[in-house]
Amino acid sequence: xxxxxxxxxxxxxxxxxxxxxxxxxxxxxxxxxxxxxxxxxxxxxxxxxxxxxxxxxxxxxxxxxxxxxxxxxxxxxxxxxxxxxxxxxxxxxxxxxxxxxxxxxxxxxxxxxxxxxxxxxxxxxxxxxxxxxxxxxxxxxxxxxxxxxxxxxxxxxxxxxxxxxxxxxxxxxxxxxxxxxxxxxxxxxxxxxxxxxxxxxxxxxxxxxxxxxxxxxxxxxxxxxxxxxxxxxxxxxxxxxxxxxxxxxxxxxxxxxxxxxxxxxxxxxxxxxxxxxxxxxxxxxxxxxxxxxxxxxxxxxxxxxxxxxxxxxxxxxxxxxxxxxxxxxx
Amino acid sequence: xxxxxxxxxxxxxxxxxxxxxxxxxxxxxxxxxxxxxxxxxxxxxxxxxxxxxxxxxxxxxxxxxxxxxxxxxxxxxxxxxxxxxxxxxxxxxxxxxxxxxxxxxxxxxxxxxxxxxxxxxxxxxxxxxxxxxxxxxxxxxxxxxxxxxxxxxxxxxxxxxxxxxxxxxxxxxxxxxxxxxxxxxxxxxxxxxxxxxxxxxxxxxxxxxxxxxxxxxxxxxxxxxxxxxxxxxxxxxxxxxxxxxx
Ligand SMILES: Nc1ncnc2c1ncn2[C@@H]1O[C@H](COP(=O)(O)OP(=O)(O)OP(=O)(O)O)[C@@H](O)[C@H]1O
Ligand SMILES: [Mg+2]
Numbered sequence: 001x002x003x004x005x006x007x008x009x010x011x012x013x014x015x016x017x018x019x020x021x022x023x024x025x026x027x028x029x030x031x032x033x034x035x036x037x038x039x040x041x042x043x044x045x046x047x048x049x050x051x052x053x054x055x056x057x058x059x060x061x062x063x064x065x066x067x068x069x070x071x072x073x074x075x076x077x078x079x080x081x082x083x084x085x086x087x088x089x090x091x092x093x094x095x096x097x098x099x100x101x102x103x104x105x106x107x108x109x110x111x112x113x114x115x116x117x118x119x120x121x122x123x124x125x126x127x128x129x130x131x132x133x134x135x136x137x138x139x140x141x142x143x144x145x146x147x148x149x150x151x152x153x154x155x156x157x158x159x160x161x162x163x164x165x166x167x168x169x170x171x172x173x174x175x176x177x178x179x180x181x182x183x184x185x186x187x188x189x190x191x192x193x194x195x196x197x198x199x200x201x202x203x204x205x206x207x208x209x210x211x212x213x214x215x216x217x218x219x220x221x222x223x224x225x226x227x228x229x230x231x232x233x234x235x236x237x238x239x240x241x242x243x244x245x246x247x248x249x250x251x252x253x254x255x256x257x258x259x260x261x262x263x264x265x266x267x268x269x270x271x272x273x274x275x276x277x278x279x280x281x282x283x284x285x286x287x288x289x290x291x292x293x294x295x296x297x298x299x300x301x302x303x304x305x306x307x308x309x310x311x312x313x314x315x316x317x318x319x320x321x322x323x324x325x326x327x328x329x330x
Numbered sequence: 331x332x333x334x335x336x337x338x339x340x341x342x343x344x345x346x347x348x349x350x351x352x353x354x355x356x357x358x359x360x361x362x363x364x365x366x367x368x369x370x371x372x373x374x375x376x377x378x379x380x381x382x383x384x385x386x387x388x389x390x391x392x393x394x395x396x397x398x399x400x401x402x403x404x405x406x407x408x409x410x411x412x413x414x415x416x417x418x419x420x421x422x423x424x425x426x427x428x429x430x431x432x433x434x435x436x437x438x439x440x441x442x443x444x445x446x447x448x449x450x451x452x453x454x455x456x457x458x459x460x461x462x463x464x465x466x467x468x469x470x471x472x473x474x475x476x477x478x479x480x481x482x483x484x485x486x487x488x489x490x491x492x493x494x495x496x497x498x499x500x501x502x503x504x505x506x507x508x509x510x511x512x513x514x515x516x517x518x519x520x521x522x523x524x525x526x527x528x529x530x531x532x533x534x535x536x537x538x539x540x541x542x543x544x545x546x547x548x549x550x551x552x553x554x555x556x557x558x559x560x561x562x563x564x565x566x567x568x569x570x571x572x573x574x575x576x
Contacts, residue, residue: 198444198445199443199444199445200443203423203427203434206420206423207423210420210421210423211418211419211421213418214420215420215431215432216402217402217412219402219432219433220431220432277422277423278422
């Protein structure tokens with residue numbers, strides 16, 4: 001008996017790393033992004049310049065950071081439409097606090113605190129009141145942006161008090177030639193890839209998305225975990241909000257508008273399953289990369305950016321079709 | 331002393347009287363087949379034992395001790411596990427992850443607590459071997475047959491050292507070969523000294539694996555006797571009402 005078990009395990013390993021790789025959506029998305037990069041380097045002089053690559057890597061980092069949070073939400077069987085509004089809330093809170101003369105770290109703590117509060121409200125309404133995540137976060141999308149407008153009196157903020165330069169350095173600066181948001185993304189990617197695979201919390205996120213009823217019956221504290229998932233998503237949006245404030249050097253209330261759609265697109269293209277139970281950190285990052293490369297290529301090739309939505313939409317459909325085909329094979 | 335004893339259990343859902351004064355006993359290592367027509371109250375009875383519902387009246391004793399469950403987790407802590415046909419597995423997780431869901435072994439690495447996958451796979455493999463099932467610990471449940479899924483669910487009950495296992499129609503909607511597999515799993519549970527309640531509409535299943543047979547009709551228990559003293563004909567009569575009581 002044990003020998004058949006062992007041989008079976010060995011057999012499943014013998015399918016080899018290559019076929020394993022090819023079965024993963026992340027691989028194909030990465031390949032697509034890579035091919036696009038290669039084509040652009042050949043077709044234009046502007047793509048492979050240090051300046052352009054710097055911009056691409058920084059721009060994609062914002063979306064990728066939030067897409068990691070979104071992947072946790074989607075893998076748990078939910079959706080978070082309020083991330084764009086959480087971005088502006090976070091950016092506005094840090095701006096207002098710093099403009100009032102407080103140091104950077106207090107502003108940042110307040111911004112993260114405000115974001116976590118948004119996630120907490122989302123999570124409690126979804127997990128304890130049993131309301132659908134789509135509806136709750138749709139309401140929050142509207143409410144949080146409105147709160148940011150009230151907070152700032154709908155004015156642009158471009159002066160951030162005594163730590164003004166520090167904020168600009170954190171969000172817009174670079175170290176070793178790499179933009180700072182990329183470091184934040186790298187750290188978040190490593191930590192969360194680890195958590196998804198090795199921590200119980202990660203396992204439970206997927207269990208809840210796969211079969212919430214079963215998760216409840218096994219005694220997992222499903223409700224607190226669901227709350228923590230929405231708080232994590234809000235945290236990633238809050239982090240991106242702080243970095244974006246520093247990058248732009250000014251904050252207006254339309255920051256992050258419609259960003260939730262790009263973020264969801266990145267997660268889905270990267271293999272997150274809107275029915276729950278599936279999604280990877282690497283997928284979210286690679287999905288965000290592909291979207292930014294497409295956007296960049298349209299600009300460089302002189303094609304109207306109006307086409308961007310068409311490309312992203314097509315990639316979403318391809319990603320979902322790919323998923324269907326994979327499941328049909330089995 | 332009986333492993334499980336129910337005394338005068340009744341349960342109402344509004345005006346519906348789903349169970350009426352049900353009393354029965356189940357010994358250690360005994361398999362009871364619970365039969366009855368649709369809506370007779372079988373699932374309701376199992377859910378009461380498993381802590382999903384509380385009885386409107388009556389008392390439940392396990393090994394002589396009176397118990398009162400408020401939530402399923404209370405029943406699990408008392409050694410009662412339920413196996414549902416489709417309800418309780420996570421399709422996207424592996425067999426081993428499902429077996430250990432909610433009680434994953436962890437290894438400490440400084441302040442971190444990591445899931446101990448090697449231990450999990452090893453132990454799950456041992457449980458499947460114990461059940462003589464070909465289920466592989468690393469396989470994702472979505473790609474498994476109905477019989478293998480049952481093996482995963484039943485391995486969970488072994489892991490938790492359950493004393494009473496309730497199976498609600500485990501052989502509905504699976505192939506004949508898989509039914510034989512599941513019945514074998516039930517025999518293995520019995521050999522471990524676990525008491526089993528098997529709900530089934532399939533007469534041959536019940537007669538091949540059960541020691542006792544209990545029949546519910548419109549919420550009332552109309553028979554509870556050793557299988558040897560009964561027959562499929564009698565049970566059919568009891569289910570339909572052609573035979574009043576046995
Ligand atoms: N949660 C509930 N709320 C209201 N009525 C219920 C509930 N659960 C069960 N009932 C009713 O109790 C009665 C017994 O139902 P139960 O599910 O126990 O039957 P069963 O014997 O398991 O039937 P089946 O063979 O179809 O599974 C039925 O009349 C059913 O409609
Ligand atoms: Mg039933």
